[in-house]
Amino acid sequence: MLGRPGTGVATYAAALETALVLSTRAPLRIADPSCGRPMDRSPAPARWLRWADALVDRPRRLAKRDGGLAGRDVFRLAQVHFDRHGTLLRLRAPGAPGLVHWTYPLPVRIEGWTNIYTVHDAIPIVHPTLSQIDGVRHRRLLDAIARDADHMLTVSEAARRDIIAALGCAPGAISACPPGLDIAATPHPLPDGLAPGGFLLAVGSVEPRKNLLRLAEAHARSGLALPLVIAGPDGWRSDTIAPRLAACPGIVRLPYVDRPTLVALIAAARALVFPTITEGFGLPIVEAMQLGTPVLTSRGGATEEVAGGAALLADPLSVDEIAAGIARLGDEEELARLRAAGPARGRAFTAAAFAERIDAVHRRLLERHGQTPGN
Structure with missing residues (x-):
């Protein structure tokens, strides 16, 4: 999500990273080198073997990289795995368990870690004619996430109500934690023909x-x-x-x-x-x-x-x-x-207000799982 500037979900991911920094955390990014690149052009037999391997229900390993974690084709494989098995792709990460905050509902989880998922809305389920996302598949995905998540977050109380109604999940399984950002005007020219206050x-x-x-x-x-x-x-x-x-x-x-x-x-x-x-x-x-x-x-x-x-x-x-x-x-x-x-x-x-909200959520979940909130 951090590699897709200009979208609402990318803005949310960036705001979350800023909030963690403001909370004196040291957030790590999970990188997938294949994201945003053209589909694999390696020889067909190699591609077939790799994607056939995605059909096998087994954990995948992340590696340490550039101060964070990385796994090639993790997110593509996760989608294939979910379509085949209806469950989340299991990942294993080196080092001590921590908290992973998935900023979008992806069919993936890190074993032994506290897994939080932000579900931004239930629009594909509640208003299927207003979304290009397959509402039936999205419902199955959110059901799978709700079964495996340590907690889910969403961005407003209205979205929380819609998600609970759509999934039938327990109200305590999801919290509303509105995001925040800081924005200020700086001198910058307007497009030709537009004047301040005139549109x-x-x-x-x-x-x-x-x-x-x-x-x-x-x-x-x-x-x-x-x-x-x-x-x-x-x-x-x-x-x-x-x-x-x-x-x-x-x-x-x-x-x-x-x-x-x-x-x-x-x-x-x-x-x-x-x-x-x-x-x-x-x-x-x-x-x-x-x-x-x-x-x-x-x-x-x-x-x-x-x-x-x-x-x-x-x-x-x-x-x-x-x-x-x-x-x-x-x-x-x-x-x-x-x-x-x-x-x-x-x-x-504001970013500071979001940092306080998200810090409280993360501390509560880390303490519940016996992990140190300062990490």
């Missing part, structure tokens, strides 16, 4: 879950004469969404922006408009609030939880409600209220 901003990939077609229609109905900038790449099923967005007046598409430009856009926007249909957390809400940018987001679920009363809310399925919310962004008194409330709420999601 609304939507952030995220173009996919059904982000609700961009309803947002575009609401923007047109709102009467607020500001362009709507959509910053994010084409995502799942964008081929049916992007052309319709292109035909909408007042829409500016930015399919790719680097991180400094994205931060500059959030800081300069009149407001972030984020009426997504469903989320496990809602990181752009936190980013906007920490930057003092007003937010309009979805009523209900994780987005309302994260907003914590410091944002305008609208039913994401109601174009009229979204349009009314956008219209309220033309009220200077409303904007002033949101600009004051946002940063106060954003302090609940």
